Amino acid sequence: MAAVTSMFAIAHQSKSLAVQARAAKQPVSLPKSIGSEACRKFLPSPLVATPSVPSRFRVYVVAEDVAVQGRSGEAARRVYVGNIPRTVNNDELKKIVEEHGAVEKVEVMYDKYSGRSRRFGFVTAKTVEDANAVVEKLNGTKIGERQIKANITEKPLTGAVNVLLQNEETQFVDSPYKVYVGNLSKTVTSESLIKLFSDTVKVVGAKVSRVPGTSKSSGFGFVTFSSDEDVEAAISAFNNAPLEGQKIRVNKA
Numbered sequence: 269m270a271a272v273t274s275m276f277a278i279a280h281q282s283k284s285l286a287v288q289a290r291a292a293k294q295p296v297s298l299p300k301s302i303g304s305e306a307c308r309k310f311l312p313s314p315l316v317a318t319p320s321v322p323s324r325f326r327v328y329v330v331a332e333d334v335a336v337q338g339r340s341g342e343a344a345r346r347v348y349v350g351n352i353p354r355t356v357n358n359d360e361l362k363k364i365v366e367e368h369g370a371v372e373k374v375e376v377m378y379d380k381y382s383g384r385s386r387r388f389g390f391v392t393a394k395t396v397e398d399a400n401a402v403v404e405k406l407n408g409t410k411i412g413e414r415q416i417k418a419n420i421t422e423k424p425l426t427g428a429v430n431v432l433l434q435n436e437e438t439q440f441v442d443s444p445y446k447v448y449v450g451n452l453s454k455t456v457t458s459e460s461l462i463k464l465f466s467d468t469v470k471v472v473g474a475k476v477s478r479v480p481g482t483s484k485s486s487g488f489g490f491v492t493f494s495s496d497e498d499v500e501a502a503i504s505a506f507n508n509a510p511l512e513g514q515k516i517r518v519n520k521a
Contacts, residue, residue, distance in 0.1 A: 342392070343420070345372070345399045348479065349406065350388040350417040352376070358389075365391050368405040369398030379477075381442055382521045386477065386486060441473030443492035445499050449506075450488045450517040452476065458489070460512065465491050468505045469498040490521055 349361065356364075362374040376389035393399035399420060407418035440458070449461060461474040476489040493499055499520060507518040 344396045345393045346420065347391045347393060347399050347402050348388065348417070348419050349391055351414050352385070352387055352389065352416060353412045353414055354385040354387060356385070356389075356411065361389055361391070364411065365402055365406065369401040370394040371398075381446065381490065382448070386488075388479070388486065440475040440490075441492060443472050443494065445472075445493040445495055446521040447491050447493075447499055447502050447518050448488065448521040449491060451514055452485060452487050452489060452516060453512040453514045454485045454487070455512050456485065456489070461489055461491050464509075464511060465502055465506065469493060469501050 347365075349365070352361065356376065358374050358376050361376055362371055365371050365374065370393060371391060372394045373392040374389065375391075377386040378384065379386055391399075391402065393402060403418045403420060406416055409416050456476055458475045461476065462471050465471050465474065470493065472492040472494055474489065474491045477486040478484060479486055491502065493502065503518050503520070506516065508515050509518075510516075
């Protein structure tokens with residue numbers, strides 16, 4: 269127990285130095301000063317003890333690498349399935365996907381305000397091979413009259429981009445007087461919607477829906493108002509109107 273405590277103390281001493289060692293691509297190693305068998309048995313065997321770099325570098329870097337590998341492994345099994353009919357639920361999507369690969373989990377995404385399907389979902393396959401098979405065999409096929417899109421999901425967002433998207437979500441002002449705006453170009457932002465609709469009616473809030481965990485637009489959004497009259501005026505003025513290269517669809521949410 270004393271050896272384990274000592275190792276964690278060493279690992280915690282200097283995170284910044286550990287990052288520097290990683291950036292410099294120096295070999296990480298265990299000095300003789302803590303080279304007892306009690307310490308060594310807790311470390312991965314491929315790491316060779318040399319006195320060149322303090323052990324805190326190795327302990328920190330190994331822990332970070334394990335965490336990254338765990339995240340990337342799950343991401344490689346997670347498949348985005350888009351453009352599905354609104355009537356397809358979790359059970360139906362699972363049944364469709366299981367024709368092509370073993371499934372661990374299925375989740376169709378629903379809008380928290382309208383309760384309607386967002387026309388996409390996520391499938392976590394049991395293995396990477398299953399995930400790849402699902403993408404290969406399902407992408408481009410049809411469910412009903414809709415051509416399905418299937419691909420391995422993007423890496424989770426980090427840093428400033430994630431903060432910006434969280435701020436966008438929290439700043440959205442919901443209202444019972446709301447329109448759904450579909451067929452959005454991937455470049456359209458919440459600010460784009462506010463600018464467009466504000467030319468004709470008073471806008472309370474607007475947001476573009478994103479594929480969860482990414483900055484990728486889902487191709488639709490919502491705009492809220494303060495009255496039914498504003499909703500009707502917005503639909504009349506902007507349904508089939510051009511916005512950044514595409515004609516948008518506007519109807520009551």
